[in-house]
Amino acid sequence: MTAQPFRIVFAVFPGMTQLDFTGPHQFLSRLPDSETLVASRDGGDVATEGLVFAGTAKLADIDACDLICVPGGATATQVALDEVFVSQIRRLCRNARYITSVCTGSLILGAAGVLQGRRAASHWAWRHLLPLFGATPDAGRVVRDGNIITGGGVTAGIDFALSVLAELGGEDLAQSLQLGLEYAPAPPFNAGTPDSAPPAILAAYNQRMAATLPVREAEARQAAALMAKAR
Amino acid sequence: MTAQPFRIVFAVFPGMTQLDFTGPHQFLSRLPDSETLVASRDGGDVATEGLVFAGTAKLADIDACDLICVPGGATATQVALDEVFVSQIRRLCRNARYITSVCTGSLILGAAGVLQGRRAASHWAWRHLLPLFGATPDAGRVVRDGNIITGGGVTAGIDFALSVLAELGGEDLAQSLQLGLEYAPAPPFNAGTPDSAPPAILAAYNQRMAATLPVREAEARQAAALMAKAR
Numbered sequence A, B: 001m002t003a004q005p006f007r008i009v010f011a012v013f014p015g016m017t018q019l020d021f022t023g024p025h026q027f028l029s030r031l032p033d034s035e036t037l038v039a040s041r042d043g044g045d046v047a048t049e050g051l052v053f054a055g056t057a058k059l060a061d062i063d064a065c066d067l068i069c070v071p072g073g074a075t076a077t078q079v080a081l082d083e084v085f086v087s088q089i090r091r092l093c094r095n096a097r098y099i100t101s102v103c104t105g106s107l108i109l110g111a112a113g114v115l116q117g118r119r120a121a122s123h124w125a126w127r128h129l130l131p132l133f134g135a136t137p138d139a140g141r142v143v144r145d146g147n148i149i150t151g152g153g154v155t156a157g158i159d160f161a162l163s164v165l166a167e168l169g170g171e172d173l174a175q176s177l178q179l180g181l182e183y184a185p186a187p188p189f190n191a192g193t194p195d196s197a198p199p200a201i202l203a204a205y206n207q208r209m210a211a212t213l214p215v216r217e218a219e220a221r222q223a224a225a226l227m228a229k230a231r
Helices: A018-028 A083-095 A105-111 A127-133 A156-169 A171-180 A199-209 A212-230 B018-028 B083-095 B105-111 B127-133 B156-169 B171-180 B199-209 B212-230
Strands: A006-011 A034-040 A044-048 A051-058 A067-070 A098-102 A142-145 A148-151 B006-011 B034-040 B044-048 B051-058 B067-070 B098-102 B142-145 B148-151
Touching: A006 A018, A006 A083, A018 A034, A018 A067, A018 A098, A018 A156, A018 B018, A067 A083, A067 A105, A083 A105, A083 A212, A098 A105, A098 A156, A105 A127, A105 A148, A105 A212, A127 A212, A142 A156, A148 A156, A156 A171, A171 B199, A199 B171, B006 B018, B006 B083, B018 B034, B018 B067, B018 B098, B018 B156, B067 B083, B067 B105, B083 B105, B083 B212, B098 B105, B098 B156, B105 B127, B105 B148, B105 B212, B127 B212, B142 B156, B148 B156, B156 B171
Parallel strands: A006 A034, A006 A067, A034 A051, A067 A098, A098 A148, B006 B034, B006 B067, B034 B051, B067 B098, B098 B148
Antiparallel strands: A044 A051, A051 B051, A142 A148, B044 B051, B142 B148
16 A cells, blocks of 8 residues: 655636746645646636646546645636636635645635635735635735645745745755755845835836726625625 | 837747746746747647646747747756757847846757857756856856846746846836735745755755766767857
8 A cells, every 4th residue: 555645736727927836836846755736627728928838637626635725816816706716726625734825826715715714925915805705914925824824926935835845844855945946046126025115116016006906806805705605 | 110029038848947937937028018939849838847838839930039048957958969959049049139048048058059158157056067068157146248148046037037127128127027026035944055055955965966967967068069060
C-alpha cells in the first residue's frame, strides 16, 4: 500500500491575474510527494491576459484535495457570482486540510462561505470587501487563521507559497526551493503598497479604479447575498 | 497613420521554468501601446512543469520585434543546441531594440552569439557557463549592458521586468504597475542566494545538482561550438 500524494488544486478561471496562480504554482508544484492539479469550471482551455492555459481539469471531476488555492484577478467578483464555480469551491473546501487564496481569490473563498469569522488577506485595493462575506480584512502579506492561509495582491503569492511550503514540508524545504528559484527580491522601486508608493502614483491609480470600484462592490454584495442563501 | 505598437516577444520552449516567463509577462504585457506575443519553435502548445501554454505563435512567423525575452529552465542548454530555435533567436535579435533574458535564458542568448563581449546575468548555479559564449558573468539581479538587459534566476524576472518598464515607459509607469501588482516582497526566509542560504541548504542543493552539472556543461560547450561555426 502506497501513501496517496498530497493533492494541491489550483482553481483557475478566465480573466484571472495569471501571476496570482503561476507564482505559487512554481513553488508548490515542487513539494515532494505531491500532485498539483489545475482545474476550472468547465475544464479545458482557460484564457487570461494573453495567455491560454490548456488542458485544465474540470472542478466537478475532482473528488477531493488536501489543499485548494484560488487566485484572484479582475474577474474575481464576477466569478464570486458564478454559482457553479463557487459551489465546487465550497465542496472542495469541505474536506481540504488547507484552504488558501492569493489576491482577490479571497473574495471567491468568501463567496463560498468559508471565511466567516476568519481573518484574511486580499489585494490592498479590494480588501475592504471581505467584511461582506463575514471575514476580517488583514493587511498582512500572508495571513494565517487556522487552516486558512491567504496571500495579498498578486506577487504576495510567492511569499505565500514559501510560507505554505514551510508548513507542509518544513523550513529546510522552503529555503531550498527559495535558493533554487533565486528568491532574493530587489525591487528597483519602493512602490508596492499604498503606504510606500509616491502619493501621485497612488492617486492616479485610485482615479483609474474609480469607475471599476462600484461595479465590483455591487458584484461582491450580490455574491454575499447568494452566500447567505446557500447556507 | 497610426504608430505601430511596441512589440514584445517571449520565446518559450518545453521544459522552461514557467515563472521565468510568466513573471515578466505579467508586468511587461501591461506596457501601454504594446503587444506581447508568446512564440515557440513550432507554434501551438508548449508544455512545462505541469502547465500547458496553448496557441503560441511560431517564431519563424514573426518578422521582427522591439524586445525579445528568452526565459530559462532545466532544458535551456538543450534548447541552446536546437539550431532551429537558436537561429530564430539570432534573427530576431538582429533588429530588436532590446535583447533580454531571464535566468538561464542568457545561455540561449549566448548560443545565438549575441552576448560576445557583453556582461550578463543568469541563474547563480549556471552563471559560470556564460564565458563559453564569450560573455562576462555578472552576479547582479538585473544586468544592463547597452541594449542587453538580463535577469538572474527565476524570480529575478520580476525585478528585471520593473527595470525594463522604467526604461520603456518611465519610472512612474513602473511604480504604478508595482503598486497594482502589490510588489512589496517579504520573503519569510533569507535563503535566495548561495551567500544568504544556510550552508547546509546550499550543500544539499549542490549535491543534488552534481549529476546534472556535467551534462549541462557538455551541452553548453557543444552549443558554444555551434555558435562559433554559425558566425
